[in-house]
Amino acid sequence: MQSNNIFTAVNSVCSFGHGKKLVRAVDDVTFHIADEEIVSIVGGSGCGKSVLAKMMLGLHYPSAGTFLYKDKPITDHCVHWREVQAVFQDPFSCFNQFFPIRNQLKAAFGIYKDKPSNKEMEERVDQALLAVNVKPSEVEGKYPFELSGGQMQRMLLARIFVLRPKVLIADEPTSMVDACVRANILDYLMKLKEELKMTIVFITHDIGLAYYVSNRIFIMHKGKIIEQGTPDEVTQSPKSEHTIQLLEDIPEINREWIKA
Amino acid sequence: MKILKNLLKSPMFIIGAGLFFGTLLIALIGPIVYNMTMDRVGAQYAAPGGGYLLGLDDLGRDYVSLLLSGLRSSLYVGFLAGIIATTIGTLIGIYGGFRGGLVDDLLNMMTNLFVVIPQLVILILISASLQEGRSLTLIGVIIGLTGWTWSARAVRAQASALKSKDHISLAKLNGDNTLRVLLVHILPYIFSYVFMVFIIQVASGILSESAISMIGLGPLDTVSLGTILNQAKNTGALGDGVWWAFMPATATITVIVFALYLLNTSMDGVFNPRLRK
């Protein structure tokens, strides 16, 4: 039986520590994410969204319940990472300061069993750079600290263009960039999705961003997914008490927020 | 390059490097330029002068020759102990800090255990049990083997802080194996730190050797700065006011250690911005 589910979680738990110190970072979550879907996982700090992201990357295993990628448990990391990749929030801390950025983009090929020829790798890096609107000559021989924040964020995206994964986990990809630059980053992400027919999972605390980019939104709170649905369902007719509270607490320009 | 430029701006670094390379140079070319002899050349504790710049020891040996030889021994022991201690400390620290979990807990426990047991005690116990065959090299090795603990602690803290950095996660997503992650993505970040640890380990190796020699457990196969001092103490040179028996050796040890401390402190100032004005 072939389903088009990318991720399937049934009563998945991910816990740390033991005894009295047991922390259920992800607590009994059930969901599925379909192929080519854009899903945002929204929640405050410590809600478990980052742990869930790491489960999707295979960096954490479920302590209980089922957690499947394409209907199979995640076993071989290297095989998994050929298809599932990530971008992180702080682009500066993502790259090694001691090596030129271009070499690090090329290092991404390390995930393949059979690396393409050097010439092909160089070509693919060039294409990826052009795809995020950076001339290869601009970053030639440059080290990460010589580039601006916006450029670095695009380098992370270029890495994804190089790897062409099936699934992208984007962990707060815009929280460190200026608001004005954010839309650019989102444009590139959407372009990636169109070109590669990717599935994207956004991890974010910003419901505005989630509302704008996603097909579906999961709201997480204390390790549980308390609400899932389309952006309009979640924001217009939330069912969970906490979601209602959360939406009310977010200051919005056009809505009365606090009585002065 | 920029780092070197900034280092050269620091007077502490210049003085430290000058003193250190100065002594190193003396140790290296001294024996070539100076006609060294370990034979009796005059009366016991003959005062400086008459061709013997720093006088003679209780066996009538030339102090300049003894000092040159002692300086070479001390530097050798310091570097040997420093290299061993830094290597062990770095390997344990970097691996434990990076791995985390049970391996780290065990390594950390072992380190903490040996941190509190005084190194001098272990040195004395081993040295005392090795009656013959207590060579300079062996002493250096023992100092290195017992002195790695704090460098392991220091490196572990650094590696552990790096472990959760995004570039490590990304390296994993690139398929890098643990060895490559350690060598390429962690070591360069803590290299300057490890180097500073090394400098301090060399200094502490020199100090440890002189301490152990001072109590009469020094090398039997050669002269070191510590054995010169031990001899001076044992023969009562101190009480007789024979300054040339211990002053030059004292000054030599202090100058090397001071130079190493200066190097370390000035590097700390450049690598650790908080310490700068």
Next chain:
Amino acid sequence: MLKQYPTLRFILMRGGWYFITFLVAVTINFYLPRLGKHNPVDIIMGKSGSGMSTEDARIKEEMYLQEFGLVKVSGSGATREIVRDSEGKPVRTTGFEQFVTYIGMCLKGDLGTSFQKYPKKVVDVIKEAVPWTLALQIPTIICGWIVGNVLGAMAAYRRGIFDKVFFPFALGLSAFPFFVFGMLLVYFFAVGFHWFPAMGGYANNVIPSFSFEFFSSAAHHYVLPFFSIFLILAGGQAIGMRSMGIYELGTDYIKYAKWLGLKESKVLAYLFRNAMLPQITGLALSLGVMIGGALITEMIFSYPGLGMAMLTAIQNNDYPMIQGVTLIITTSVLIANFTVDVLIGFLDPRVKAGLQIGKGN
């Protein structure tokens, strides 16, 4: 079980950890001297037995062997006798049996018999030496630590010319090996100026007693050893405190305290207290080095403490004595460390909080 008493729990946990360390230390203390090819009796016999007739030598050797638990013994008290094999040779014990005997003796407070001062017990020699060492080291380490930290904090806070002069000076001080500084002080102030005596804990012509004469003599002999340890210690501590202080100076809470308009003395108090905490931990880590260095300084001054006892023991290959002294040193370092550890738990809420509650949020 002890959840209601976090403080007690904290102390017990640390205590348990130190007990484990102690066991390891005892094991090391036992096995390390046995690394050499010769057993201690051979060495001592090689030295002292040369002039004796073979029968005398054999009796003496067996006595030593029995004394150091190297042969099996049956019976107890007056009926103790060496177990012999068919040829009449004493049956040797295994290393592990020796270890068990050693632990048993340690637990009874018996560290064996000194070779050199035979039949004096090691414990008795140590008992005579310990008061001198404690009287010298505890005040010296505490004073050095306090003075060094106060000066270091001031250098960090004021910077400027004070720091520029003070810092290299302190760095230089800390670069001196402990004993070398002692030698210089002896040379200048004892041999050169005759201000202070060079050797011993009191003058030869006074008898240790509760008399003014004795105490004034002891005080006079105290000065040079005190300063030679104190100055180096203070120098090293000042360097550490200075860099900690500079680090703390850049923290947000110091900035906030300044913005709130707290008095300068109060800001300095904040700075000092918080920079002091890692310094206390540092003290715990470096206690072994300090005590070791101070012991060697005692040797320079022929101070009648543990250092001298150790030196004499080493010079005479008096193994039980060496082992006894090292065990006492290790134990005291561990006790001092434990004290400092518990102390810091009380001074720094973060340490205890780390054990009880997670990060508040």
Next chain:
Amino acid sequence: MAIFEVEKLGLHYLTRFGQKIHAVTDVSFSMDQGEILGIAGESGCGKSTLVNGLMGLFIPPLYPTCGDVRVDGESLMNRTPEDVRQNVLSRKVSMIPQGAFNALNPTRKVKDIAADVMAAHMKGIDKKQIYERLIERFNLFGMDTKRVLNSHPIQLTAGERQRSVIGISTLLNPQMVIADEPTSALDVTTQKVVIKMIFDLLEKGIFSTMIFITHELPLLRHVADNIAIMYAGEIVEKGTAEQVVFDPRHPYTKALMGAMLSAEPGQKQRKPTAIEGAPPNLAKPIEGCRFAERCPSAKPECKQKKQEIRIVGDRQVRCDYAE
């Protein structure tokens, strides 16, 4: 009469290598009693540097370059640190710093930190009086007063810490409060609690005039009366909250507003504004308009001509072409 005036203020800080970064240039504004001024801008725009330079106390590596700051007509510049400490800090101008966790001395209980503040500014007050007044004041904040006061910072929740910091900063009823991103480290629910507390204190008259810094414009719209937008060390637009948020005139403010994403119906179809590039390097002298490189409506002359503040409608805009 304006109680707080800033005139052509410039601030710089020195880097490790002795380079001067002119983080704030040519900032002028004045505030009336009871006014809440919001200052917004993106990271690195100089908003935090600006408020650190408004207290008369310059903590290295921050130094004043030029200009004047006056409270009640009295200048805060060129005064001795001790004079500022005694007569200005906590009484006239008080700072609520960002990141309450780091701002509170980790080894001191909240009540002791608060008591230090009172002891530093009130002569002849004894310990008992101090603690009585503390309890009285902290009772206003809707927390478990006794527990919070007797806790070390690590034992408190983020919200409690932030409220304690606000309590401590306003202990002496300062004339001016400067709040530097007081809620940016908190989740939205706690943020609302903290903002409510600030409004409560305003209502009770504990203080009345405030500068509020944040990078979140929607929040500012609900908190501030007037808003100033900063870019690359300059104020580029200042007007009432309504004006700036709903009818921005400066191209940068327009971009900022356009880039906002919110979870409101219809927002999904709107395309957020995107501008490439980054603000200019403030270590180098800049000619012309600082936004010119990225401005969608830049004219060729913008890169040469320095823009001055001018009045457009009844707000201030630093753009010759704004209408």
